[in-house]
Amino acid sequence: MKLTFVLHNHQPVGNFDYVLESAYKHAYEPFINSVFECEDFRFAIHFSGYLLNYIEKNHPDFIEKIKHLVSENRCEIIGGAMFEPILILLPEKDRNEQIKMMQSHIEKTFGITPKGFWLAERVWEQHVSKILSENGMEYTFLDDTHFLKSGKTEDELTGYFITEDEGYPLKIFPISKKLRYLIPFKEPSEIFSFLNNVNKENPDAILLLGDDGEKFGVWPGTYKYVYEERWLEKFLNSLTQNKETVKMVLPGEFAEENPPKGRVYLPESSYEEMLEWSNGNFRNFLIKYEESNNMNKKCLYLSEKTNTPPKELLMAEANDAYWHGVFGGLYLPHLRISIYENAIKAEKKIRPEIFSVKEKDINRDGEKETIVETPALNAYFTKKGGAMYELDFKNKNLNLLNVLTRRKEHYHKDIIEAEKEKSTSEVKTIHELKLAKSKDLDKFLIYDWYVRKSFIDHFFREDTTLQSVYQMKFGEQGDFVTEKFESKIEKDEKLLTAEFERDGHVWHGADWEEVHVSKRFLFEKDKNEFELIHTINANKELFLFHGLELNLMLFTDGMKINGKDYKDFLTMPGNRFEIFDYIQNLTFIIETSEAVELWTYPIYTVSQSESGFEKTFQGISFILTKKRIIKDEERTIKIKIE
Numbered sequence: 020m021k022l023t024f025v026l027h028n029h030q031p032v033g034n035f036d037y038v039l040e041s042a043y044k045h046a047y048e049p050f051i052n053s054v055f056e057c058e059d060f061r062f063a064i065h066f067s068g069y070l071l072n073y074i075e076k077n078h079p080d081f082i083e084k085i086k087h088l089v090s091e092n093r094c095e096i097i098g099g100a101m102f103e104p105i106l107i108l109l110p111e112k113d114r115n116e117q118i119k120m121m122q123s124h125i126e127k128t129f130g131i132t133p134k135g136f137w138l139a140e141r142v143w144e145q146h147v148s149k150i151l152s153e154n155g156m157e158y159t160f161l162d163d164t165h166f167l168k169s170g171k172t173e174d175e176l177t178g179y180f181i182t183e184d185e186g187y188p189l190k191i192f193p194i195s196k197k198l199r200y201l202i203p204f205k206e207p208s209e210i211f212s213f214l215n216n217v218n219k220e221n222p223d224a225i226l227l228l229g230d231d232g233e234k235f236g237v238w239p240g241t242y243k244y245v246y247e248e249r250w251l252e253k254f255l256n257s258l259t260q261n262k263e264t265v266k267m268v269l270p271g272e273f274a275e276e277n278p279p280k281g282r283v284y285l286p287e288s289s290y291e292e293m294l295e296w297s298n299g300n301f302r303n304f305l306i307k308y309e310e311s312n313n314m315n316k317k318c319l320y321l322s323e324k325t326n327t328p329p330k331e332l333l334m335a336e337a338n339d340a341y342w343h344g345v346f347g348g349l350y351l352p353h354l355r356i357s358i359y360e361n362a363i364k365a366e367k368k369i370r371p372e373i374f375s376v377k378e379k380d381i382n383r384d385g386e387k388e389t390i391v392e393t394p395a396l397n398a399y400f401t402k403k404g405g406a407m408y409e410l411d412f413k414n415k416n417l418n419l420l421n422v423l424t425r426r427k428e429h430y431h432k433d434i435i436e437a438e439k440e441k442s443t444s445e446v447k448t449i450h451e452l453k454l455a456k457s458k459d460l461d462k463f464l465i466y467d468w469y470v471r472k473s474f475i476d477h478f479f480r481e482d483t484t485l486q487s488v489y490q491m492k493f494g495e496q497g498d499f500v501t502e503k504f505e506s507k508i509e510k511d512e513k514l515l516t517a518e519f520e521r522d523g524h525v526w527h528g529a530d531w532e533e534v535h536v537s538k539r540f541l542f543e544k545d546k547n548e549f550e551l552i553h554t555i556n557a558n559k560e561l562f563l564f565h566g567l568e569l570n571l572m573l574f575t576d577g578m579k580i581n582g583k584d585y586k587d588f589l590t591m592p593g594n595r596f597e598i599f600d601y602i603q604n605l606t607f608i609i610e611t612s613e614a615v616e617l618w619t620y621p622i623y624t625v626s627q628s629e630s631g632f633e634k635t636f637q638g639i640s641f642i643l644t645k646k647r648i649i650k651d652e653e654r655t656i657k658i659k660i661e
Contacts, residue, residue: 020222021225025270028064029070030069032102032103032357032358033360039070043077045237046232046242050251053246057255060255060258061094061267062093062267063271068102075128085129089131096125097133098133098134098136099136101121103339104338106138107302108302108341109336112326113328113336116333134158135156135159135270135271136158138160141160141161141290143289144287147184148182148183148189157189158179158189158192160229161192162290163193163196165285177226178225178280180280180282192227194227196290198226202228203234207257214265215265225268225273233629289301293344296344309470311340311342313399320381324369329368332362332365339354345629350423350628351635361416363413363416366411373393376389376390376391377390381399386402387506388400388401389519391542393545393546394545396547396660397410397411400506404475405520405536405538408473412660420472422570424470428626457634460633466491469500471640474551474569475568476567477495477500477564478495478525478566479494479564479644480493481564483564485618489640496563497526503521505520507520513544515541515542518537525563532557537552547660550656551658553656554651556650556651557651558650565644567642568642571639575636578598582597590618607659608659609643609658611657617643618642619641621638622639
């Protein structure tokens with residue numbers, strides 16, 4: 020039988036250099052060093068473009084080793100899309116540019132033109148066949164899950180198949196889930212026992228392992244197990260011992276020399292674990308996580324404005340921050356920050372002098388959003404709550420509202436079990452691990468009942484406290500948080516206006532009182548500031564708190580508010596609050612025309628990553644509170660960013 024070994028080495032755009040360097044030292048370098056002298060080991064390898072750029076810059080000797088293995092026909096370079104986007108989420112010109120950029124980069128670096136393609140997260144829809152074929156790709160790799168869902172049986176998945184879309188052909192190799200879970204987590208003796216049994220049943224079979232290169236040294240416990248305890252050395256020795264029955268081949272070589280097993284048409288799918296995380300369809304992440312959809316639709320919006328997407332826009336399409344499973348993904352703030360950083364940089368190239376206010380269904384939910392764009396700032400508003408959900412400070416390429424909502428995840432029930440498993444010494448695939456990186460994570464399992472936007476109007480009972488709001492144990496007395504506001508826009512040469520109004524109600528004791536709320540946002544052309552004129556009209560005085568909530572991606576380390584060190588839970592009276600963020604080196608200033616009390620608390624989520632369950636900081640909630648609402652009141656709030 021034949022065995023094909025495909026490594027997918029990947030690091031997301033925006034990941035820290037020290038993380039890339041650690042992955043290089045613990046996985047990429049030791050793996051290549053280990054297999055370099057083993058002539059029986061032949062493999063294919065794919066690098067995400069961001070990682071490849073890093074390695075070329077910092078470890079050119081590693082690239083030379085790969086080139087040597089390629090020259091000896093022991094290694095095949097697999098292509099892909101440059102910054103690892105999910106292809107089906109992109110417009111045609113963007114995905115073509117991603118693929119061509121990666122092709123060109125590989126040709127320049129390795130002197131070869133790849134024919135194989137690594138499809139990010141193996142997210143498949145049938146039209147991908149045409150996308151890849153049109154760009155010169157001959158074959159790709161999908162999981163056996165895709166084939167099983169189409170009606171194939173495991174016994175049939177011992178070769179490659181061919182498919183097409185509009186007549187554009189593509190060869191597809193099935194990836195063996197069995198091998199993904201065996202290698203490197205079981206002893207080589209068990210692995211080769213399985214392979215030899217396959218050989219006895221079908222000596223013409225070919226099985227393919229296609230999986231993350233990070234499992235060979237980066238995943239928990241694997242560096243010690245694979246290298247220090249010599250798993251890889253033993254695997255290579257077993258390969259030599261069994262080379263009469265198990266022969267390693269390159270995928271391109273096999274596809275050229277052997278016919279397909281037949282034609283297939285595969286349903287939309289991904290690997291089995293991804294189907295669990297996405298509830299069966301990758302696009303569901305755009306439904307479950309509004310923040311993911313907002314990033315994706317911002318990229319689509321920018322792509323509409325240009326015939327040639329700039330590199331920064333392609334970088335903003337990198338897949339990792341758009342979804343979440345066993346990896347940190349969307350839950351990692353630095354990845355989301357990178358998405359917006361690159362998107363804003365792209366926008367400044369595409370439309371540097373924009374000064375516009377318009378209503379457009381940018382996030383494709385069937386309701387028009389209000390989009391304010393100036394050379395200094397962008398502000399995106401939704402009618403739901405009349406709230407702002409994106410505020411781009413173009414000077415620093417930051418979306419200051421890049422805050423993630425605290426949501427319930429299915430694995431939260433495993434937190435207690437993870438504490439017990441912390442001491443295990445067994446090396447497992449990350450899909451089976453349940454580890455906690457710190458204690459008492461269950462205390463942070465707090466869930467928001469609304470999406471964290473800004474300028475949200477709350478009406479609290481008089482006994483509401485900061486802690487009750489933090490814990491989501493307060494009684495919302497109004498219907499202004501998620502219900503629809505009416506919108507209106509205005510523009511002149513120097514000023515853009517976005518206004519939101521709602522005739523709603525609040526509970527005042529046992530009475531359901533009519534209340535009118537108006538929010539009028541004013542933006543001048545070249546200023547890093549804007550003004551909100553906020554009005555509340557009621558039929559009588561209301562003995563309630565009003566709270567205007569802002570959720571900001573500001574970092575607590577080194578933060579000061581009015582010159583005082585930030586504390587997690589803070590109440591501060593005043594009408595001017597100067598918030599200094601040391602990490603991002605910016606100051607966010609809030610000025611109110613009347614005295615208020617500022618409430619603040621940190622936003623933490625508990626999510627799953629390859630190294631275990633972890634608490635992650637997602638931003639800070641700032642609430643401008645005022646006791647007792649008079650019959651008619653108006654106040655002005657000025658926001659300035661420096």
